[in-house]
Amino acid sequence: MSGTIWGPTPVTQGKDEMRADAQRNRDRLVAVAAEVVGQYGADASLEEIARRAGVGSATLHRHFGGRIALLEAVFRSSIDAVCAQATELLDDPDPLQALTSWLHTVVAHATGSRGLATALVMSGDCGSDAHARLLTAGRKLLDRAQKEDVVPEDTRIEDLLKLANGISLASGDDPDQAARLLTLAIRGIAPTRSE
Template identity: 50%
Template sequence: MRTSKRPLRADAQRNYDRILAAAGAAVAAHGTDASLEEIAREAGVGSATLHRHFPSRQALLEAVFRDRVETLCAKAADLAIAPDPGAALVSWLHAVVEHAATNRGLGASLMPDTGEGDPALGETCHAMIVQAGGELLARAHDAHAVRAEVTVRDLLRLVGAIALATEHDPDGAAEAGRLLAIVVDGVRGSGTAEG
């Protein structure tokens, strides 16, 4: 999402959205070193248009990261009303592991040691994810669908470890999903069915 106060004209907003979508796909395919020229070409805009919206690679990466985190939070909000709190949490964890697996170095590239960009972005996005997951986990705890001692930070660490471990696998998404299923079995509450 844009953080500027002035709304964009409709055509400029379309360009912004297309650039953001192309950048997300490029990061998923090639990592954070994806070609800005290729991103502009895929978005159907010129390099000057890309740089008008995103003056640096860092600014573009921040927008991609923020957009993905907002999508995860929206998914958590949608799942918060699901009738099965345990299944809702598992569904969200699968979305988080997919997010982490497709980041391809995105989070690391936004670390504050580069001296560029918004140093609070990572903290803000992390807090948003913790809040969203925490609400789903609280419902799952209430339903005895997960072990009482499991915290949202535990789950996010496990998801992060799975994404890191499968980052270079030829079929990383499938392997990440398989490993997440093992983790989910380990965190289920005693009142849940086997399976």
């Protein structure tokens, strides 16, 4: 009977220890990936990331499955910040300014976080969580601007995010150029206010 009472305890502790070890490996992989992506961009070698983290490639793939999931983990805080700003901007009395500010934030984060633009472009092809969250956040701002008739009805949030990513990729590490290009693009999507 005492075996029945005490038997499961070592197994549970073993699982907890394995879970803690797995979480440490995952956290270490994300931290190392952030460094390597910062150096080499989003196409950094997964094998190099695993080697620097002190784990095998199989461990990296077991935790993330591939490049997109790893990049999403690396850039999760940036994505969180961009989505949070979209929510805050819903209170801005000027819907076009709110949308414009948010798009500038998207471009600034993508340009400032080497590899983020590429990650977002790839995420769009894969229907990832990060891409879905950005679409949802931006769509609310776009819908509001369209209801106020300051952005044409045929403008799609998917197109705006692709435009923001393209600007980030074209600008490299130059945030000023990225901001200028986005301003030019926004002039093209917003109807004139002089009417």
